[in-house]
Amino acid sequence: MSGIERYAAPRTLEEAAELLSAGGATVFAGGTDVMPQANAGRLRFQKTLLNIGRIAELRGIGESNGVVRIGALTTITELLESPLVRGRFRALWQSCDHFASDQIRNAATLGGNLCNASPAGDTLVPLLVLDAQVVLAGKPNGTLATRRLPLAGFLTGPGRTLRAAHELLTAVEIALPPAGFDSEYFKFGTRPALDIAAISIGLGAVREGRVLRDVRVAFGAVAPTPVRAPRVEAALEGRIADDAAIEAALEAAADEIHPISDIRASDWYRREMVRNMLQRMLCDVREG
Amino acid sequence: MSAKVEIDFTLNGVREQRAVAADMSALAMLRDVVGLTGTKYGCGEGECGACTIRVDGVTLNACLMFAVDCDGREVTTIEGLAATPPGEKLRASFVEHGAVQCGFCTPGLVMQASHLIEKNPGAGEEEIRRGIEGNLCRCTGYRKIIEAIAGAK
Ligand SMILES: Cc1cc2nc3c(=O)[nH]c(=O)nc-3n(C[C@H](O)[C@H](O)[C@H](O)COP(=O)(O)OP(=O)(O)OC[C@H]3O[C@@H](n4cnc5c(N)ncnc54)[C@H](O)[C@@H]3O)c2cc1C
Ligand code: FES
Ligand code: FES
Numbered sequence: 001m002s003g004i005e006r007y008a009a010p011r012t013l014e015e016a017a018e019l020l021s022a023g024g025a026t027v028f029a030g031g032t033d034v035m036p037q038a039n040a041g042r043l044r045f046q047k048t049l050l051n052i053g054r055i056a057e058l059r060g061i062g063e064s065n066g067v068v069r070i071g072a073l074t075t076i077t078e079l080l081e082s083p084l085v086r087g088r089f090r091a092l093w094q095s096c097d098h099f100a101s102d103q104i105r106n107a108a109t110l111g112g113n114l115c116n117a118s119p120a121g122d123t124l125v126p127l128l129v130l131d132a133q134v135v136l137a138g139k140p141n142g143t144l145a146t147r148r149l150p151l152a153g154f155l156t157g158p159g160r161t162l163r164a165a166h167e168l169l170t171a172v173e174i175a176l177p178p179a180g181f182d183s184e185y186f187k188f189g190t191r192p193a194l195d196i197a198a199i200s201i202g203l204g205a206v207r208e209g210r211v212l213r214d215v216r217v218a219f220g221a222v223a224p225t226p227v228r229a230p231r232v233e234a235a236l237e238g239r240i241a242d243d244a245a246i247e248a249a250l251e252a253a254a255d256e257i258h259p260i261s262d263i264r265a266s267d268w269y270r271r272e273m274v275r276n277m278l279q280r281m282l283c284d285v286r287e288g
Numbered sequence: 289m290s291a292k293v294e295i296d297f298t299l300n301g302v303r304e305q306r307a308v309a310a311d312m313s314a315l316a317m318l319r320d321v322v323g324l325t326g327t328k329y330g331c332g333e334g335e336c337g338a339c340t341i342r343v344d345g346v347t348l349n350a351c352l353m354f355a356v357d358c359d360g361r362e363v364t365t366i367e368g369l370a371a372t373p374p375g376e377k378l379r380a381s382f383v384e385h386g387a388v389q390c391g392f393c394t395p396g397l398v399m400q401a402s403h404l405i406e407k408n409p410g411a412g413e414e415e416i417r418r419g420i421e422g423n424l425c426r427c428t429g430y431r432k433i434i435e436a437i438a439g440a441k
Contacts, residue, residue, distance in 0.1 A: 004290040004291055004309075004310035006310075007293045007356050009356070030352075031354055031357065032334060032352045035353070035354070036332075036333045036334065036352065038311065039333070045290070045311060049310050049356070051356065051357055053357065077346070100422070101334075101337065101421045101422020101423075102347060102403070102404075102419055102421065103334070103337060103349045103422045104334055104352075107348050107349070107352060192421075193421035194335060194421060
């Protein structure tokens with residue numbers, strides 16, 4: 001029997017932080033993770049149900065001084081419809097295009113996707129490639145305090161992050177990548193629509209002539225959290241994507257991923273998919 | 289038992305005030321509290337789209353939405369849409385194209401189709417297919433549904 005004693009839908013971050021500091025709150029934004037998790041008995045409601053969806057300051061996508069700020073309440077549909085996201089963060093846009101269904105995209109928020117911290121969460125992989133930071137705010141001692149963490153450090157395990165119970169994720173910040181930087185997201189599931197990734201790959205780089213610079217690679221669903229792959233990146237950095245470089249990158253990837261077997265795919269299958277799909281993506285880069 | 293919360297919202301153009309349990313879904317509220325049973329319960333977990341409603345213009349799965357989150361918003365269900373010219377047009381086209389067999393998926397598909405057509409009046413077959421990704425039909429094989437939506441534009 002769930003026992004929510006109080007419902008609150010504050011309109012300001014101050015009020016929400018105040019309520020969180022009192023403890024014992026279940027936070028929801030779109031509810032697309034909270035509702036099924038509660039129905040399945042995987043989440044037990046706390047005394048206060050806190051709807052953060054009415055806090056206007058957590059909305060919107062904007063750029064200033066070369067940094068793009070995406071509010072935590074931005075929905076996947078809003079990301080898809082943003083010319084800035086489509087133009088500068090192609091991998092993030094692609095991850096939204098392959099996200100669930102229209103109905104879910106209209107409800108699901110970016111903040112919810114990050115705080116739910118699924119190893120297969122679709123926006124996480126491109127945001128790692130984009131070196132995104134998360135902004136957290138809380139009111140531990142009566143005044144609102146904000147801190148920033150790199151996304152890679154924020155994610156600590158399946159469903160686990162460094163967010164403290166009294167904090168909200170308020171925004172994601174992405175420094176505009178250098179001119180010429182392009183990125184790509186690949187998601188493999190078992191059917192084209194409404195599927196959770198069995199594996200996913202994010203790849204980003206600047207191409208100077210045929211040489212790759214600022215190479216960034218991340219994988220989803222092959223470790224307890226989505227991860228960057230520094231050894232794959234090193235194998236490609238400053239090199240031409242020729243057969244030797246691609247083979248070195250694939251070998252590094254095999255060492256860097258730690259997939260498990262579950263209902264969506266076996267460990268072996270995930271390894272094969274990462275190898276073959278990373279190879280395909282790098283061959284596409286080589287062919288330009 | 290969870291606390292009851294007073295909410296005040298617009299349902300199919302009419303103001304509604306209701307007391308709902310804090311943990312109740314919008315789908316349970318529509319069906320069991322308000323008594324509008326056009327919105328269907330298929331899976332209860334966002335997979336089938338039988339519970340599709342429109343909230344402030346966009347389509348959502350009512351089974352994934354908290355009833356309390358309807359407070360202050362504009363909710364449209366199939367009963368409301370059916371009474372409008374776009375709803376009439378969709379109904380006629382679904383009938384004309386034989387897009388209804390058992391009919392369980394129909395309200396959700398018609399709701400999603402109304403959103404799709406409004407957002408992208410020029411939608412072609414591919415866009416219609418993608419637009420209804422979140423709606424399952426176990427009878428028709430979708431072809432007639434896609435034709436019905438294309439025919440209602
Ligand atoms: C049928 C179905 C298909 C799906 N498909 C996909 C998919 O393809 N790809 C994918 O990545 N995900 C998918 N999901 C999962 C889900 O839709 C996403 O994770 C979504 O982004 C969650 O956002 P939300 O706003 O609905 O989160 P909520 O359910 O509201 O919250 C999720 C979690 O984050 C916390 N939270 C939310 N916002 C904040 C905040 N600002 N600060 C602190 N904590 C916060 C909540 O307390 C909760 O623990 C799917 C879900 C369903 C039901
Ligand atoms: S009942 Fe809501 S999507 Fe199936
Ligand atoms: S007509 Fe039976 S489920 Fe679609």
